Amino acid sequence: SSEEHEVSSIRYFPKETAINMKSFVAIAAAAAISAASPTSAFVASPGSSRSQASTSTSSSSSHLHMSTPSNDLPKMSTAIPFLARPKCLDGTLAGDVGFDPLGFASNPDQLMQFREAEIKHARLAMLAAAGWPLSELFDSKIAASLGLEPALDASDRVPSLLNGGLEKISPLYWGFCVGLTAAIDLYGVRRARAEVDYDFPGDLGFDPLNLYPSDVGGQQRMQLAEIKHGRIAMVAVVAFALQEYIGKEGVIDETPIFFLPVTQTLKAFLEGVVSSN
Numbered sequence: 001s002s003e004e005h006e007v008s009s010i011r012y013f014p015k016e017t018a019i020n021m022k023s024f025v026a027i028a029a030a031a032a033i034s035a036a037s038p039t040s041a042f043v044a045s046p047g048s049s050r051s052q053a054s055t056s057t058s059s060s061s062s063h064l065h066m067s068t069p070s071n072d073l074p075k076m077s078t079a080i081p082f083l084a085r086p087k088c089l090d091g092t093l094a095g096d097v098g099f100d101p102l103g104f105a106s107n108p109d110q111l112m113q114f115r116e117a118e119i120k121h122a123r124l125a126m127l128a129a130a131g132w133p134l135s136e137l138f139d140s141k142i143a144a145s146l147g148l149e150p151a152l153d154a155s156d157r158v159p160s161l162l163n164g165g166l167e168k169i170s171p172l173y174w175g176f177c178v179g180l181t182a183a184i185d186l187y188g189v190r191r192a193r194a195e196v197d198y199d200f201p202g203d204l205g206f207d208p209l210n211l212y213p214s215d216v217g218g219q220q221r222m223q224l225a226e227i228k229h230g231r232i233a234m235v236a237v238v239a240f241a242l243q244e245y246i247g248k249e250g251v252i253d254e255t256p257i258f259f260l261p262v263t264q265t266l267k268a269f270l271e272g273v274v275s276s277n
Helices: 002-011 021-035 108-146 171-194 216-247 262-276
Strands: none
Touching: 108 216
16 A cells, blocks of 8 residues: 555664776766666655655655656656566656666555665765875875875775775775774665655755755755766766776776866877877
């Protein structure tokens, strides 16, 4: 029933040249997955916690806003037109293009679990996608100013599982990261279980700059933008890791046009052309 759907959907939130062909493939893959990923429906529409489901009679605690009547939904998937639309991807969630060919989200509980996991990984990936090239740009300078050994290797690659060099990072830093993430996760779990001001998976109530719009339309745009940027970031971080492992040089060196001033990149390119002649 719709009431069971409402209850089940809020109880289960469980607890991360310059331009070459590799760069082009990474960007193309990111753009494609941002439009249709296996978790394309795992973001709740804003304001949904106070919205009424189209089939529900009482819903002050509803966390899924049924914005599209079920009888108006397309029978086929938008992302894969020759496959039937997965039953749980009913258009209520931002970014829903009906893409779940393997049937990971077979019921509302699993849908919300995957959404919770996706938003956590998306947010971490956005931080990593920014932090990765920034560390390659500034690590040596910061280390030199503090009298420390740079964490980058000789090819300007950051420490990673594929690149190695993780032993250069202080255990205190790893302990701080684990402790901070555990605290944030426990806070989110408590918030979800309390069912108070937890409007959608990943809602931590964190908006110190008051950027989250007050109108429903603005909230929908903000959540859609977050999940799209997060999906692209997840692809980008994987691309960074593979590119550095295969190319044996940092991403800022292999694709400087994305991370360095255009004038600096063009100057180096022109100097290379002149020296080759």
